[in-house]
């Protein structure tokens with residue numbers, strides 16, 4: 248299967264949010280496991296972007312949210328409205344379960360506590376959860392291979408677009424990757440921000456027993472695609488040796504913040 252692109256239909260049929268969440272986002276009991284370190288890296292970089300560096304605005308659109316909400320824990324205090332999106336119904340349903348406090352929704356309390364600790368008060372994690380729930384206003388279908396990824400909806404350009412671990416799974420080759428970056432970049436207003444979390448140097452990742460395609464990307468490839476999509480890269484950071492081989496052959500994870508050039 249390695250190397251065969253995983254089409255959108257396969258995601259709809261075979262992507263199990265529950266398996267995926269258990270594999271990647273269950274803080275293990277003994278601290279310092281590889282997966283904890285990886286999630287902590289993501290949470291630290293979102294904290295730096297939104298809480299420390301002060302990226303903020305009216306609307307934030309998250310592209311390819313998957314079944315997760317960790318990516319909103321820092322941005323929920325910096326935007327009036329967050330729009331979560333994903334291609335597959337089951338991922339959007341998983342997010343809605345958490346928003347409604349459904350008893351069998353995934354437990355994000357460990358991640359909530361970790362971000363509250365970064366913000367200086369670990370006890371505020373329940374309020375943080377309510378803040379995330381009140382800020383995520385819509386959960387929409389997206390398809391990054393479409394010129395308008397939110398079609399048929401037409402949504403006003405956003406102050407910020409974030410996308411974590413999505414494009415490398417959704418794009419079958421570099422041409423598609425460049426096009427997808429242009430597509431999601433069109434959702435950002437001039438002067439607005441694009442925040443990417445990218446898995447580098449791998450061909451697949453696991454979710455439960457299923458193997459899914461990952462486009463092999465290097466840091467330089469991502470940087471040039473972001474620049475060509477009309478953005479200036481403000482800063483970026485690579486975490487080496489991030490993935491345990493059980494889950495993916497990806498080597499590193501890459502966090503990048505860019506700003507959309509204002510055409511003069």
Ligand SMILES: C[C@](O)(C/N=c1/sc2cccc3c2n1CCC3)C(=O)N1CCN(c2cccc3cnccc23)CC1
Nearest residue numbers: 255311313334389390391412413416417446452461495
């Ligand atoms: C984010 C995610 O959780 C996937 N997570 C993870 S964990 C991990 C660990 C190591 C490597 C990698 C990795 N990845 C994906 C990237 C590679 C998810 O569920 N995804 C992303 C991809 N997505 C789409 C598929 C097909 C077409 C799409 C069209 N438009 C929009 C989205 C589309 C479906 C939902």
